[in-house]
Amino acid sequence: MRTYGEEAVVLRAQQLGEADRILTLFGRERGKIRAVARGVRRTSSKFGARLEPLTVIDAQLYSKDPKDRTRLETVTQAVAITSFSERIVPDFERYGAASAMLETVDELIDAEPAPLQYALLIGALRSLAQGEHDPLLELDAYLLRSLSLAGWQPSFNECARCGAPGPHGRISFAAGGAVCEECAPAVGATRAVSVDTMRLLWALLAGSWRVAEAADADTRAAAARLVRAYAQFHLDRPLKSFGSVDEARRLRDVR
Numbered sequence: 001m002r003t004y005g006e007e008a009v010v011l012r013a014q015q016l017g018e019a020d021r022i023l024t025l026f027g028r029e030r031g032k033i034r035a036v037a038r039g040v041r042r043t044s045s046k047f048g049a050r051l052e053p054l055t056v057i058d059a060q061l062y063s064k065d066p067k068d069r070t071r072l073e074t075v076t077q078a079v080a081i082t083s084f085s086e087r088i089v090p091d092f093e094r095y096g097a098a099s100a101m102l103e104t105v106d107e108l109i110d111a112e113p114a115p116l117q118y119a120l121l122i123g124a125l126r127s128l129a130q131g132e133h134d135p136l137l138e139l140d141a142y143l144l145r146s147l148s149l150a151g152w153q154p155s156f157n158e159c160a161r162c163g164a165p166g167p168h169g170r171i172s173f174a175a176g177g178a179v180c181e182e183c184a185p186a187v188g189a190t191r192a193v194s195v196d197t198m199r200l201l202w203a204l205l206a207g208s209w210r211v212a213e214a215a216d217a218d219t220r221a222a223a224a225r226l227v228r229a230y231a232q233f234h235l236d237r238p239l240k241s242f243g244s245v246d247e248a249r250r251l252r253d254v255r
């Protein structure tokens with residue numbers, strides 16, 4: 001039996017009965033935590049934070065058996081450190097991007113410390129909230145980097161199979177990125193990628209915003225399709241929050 005403090009971002013909050021909530025938290029020190037918060041909606045609630053996605057909280061958690069991380073823990077107190085929701089939720093593009101980020105990281109982490117993933121997520125949400133870059137580019141940069149941290153770093157310049165310097169015109173997800181003319185037949189299914197799209201993919205992964213933001217709308221859309229397919233290739237199930245990302249992109253196209 002143990003109570004401990006943890007800084008965490010709320011990834012998911014499901015209603016449980018009238019007043020309780022089941023939370024999926026990404027703890028800075030402990031990785032994924034599933035916990036119940038009781039009495040969230042009572043006026044006398046001891047939660048100074050609104051326990052909703054996109055909120056970073058300083059939480060007190062209680063665990064019956066700290067060694068058994070599959071158990072549901074209990075949030076006994078929580079105060080908000082930062083809430084990104086005010087600057088993200090009202091904006092359709094930012095909200096779509098943020099939802100896809102939260103859903104993706106939920107798939108990538110487990111009950112193990114993941115400090116780099118945590119820092120990447122907080123940085124991306126802060127940047128989205130501040131409107132630093134195109135939200136849909138922010139999402140693609142985030143996806144490439146979070147997948148890289150999870151062990152699936154793609155190559156968008158050198159051939160992923162033989163290391164021949166690029167740029168190359170084809171991508172193989174199975175091989176791990178760009179492939180040269182010689183390697184292409186050996187790696188199975190490949191997709192043709194334009195020079196501009198490959199450059200954008202490279203820039204998003206490298207964090208070169210000057211190059212990324214010079215890309216036109218068609219190139220951004222082509223890169224987004226590839227990033228999405230790359231994410232789906234490695235994640236076990238389809239990500240449902242991408243529906244609102246698609247909707248945001250469609251609305252942008254008709255404007």
Ligand SMILES: [Zn+2]
Pocket residue numbers: 159160161162163164179180181182183184
């Ligand atoms: Zn090659």
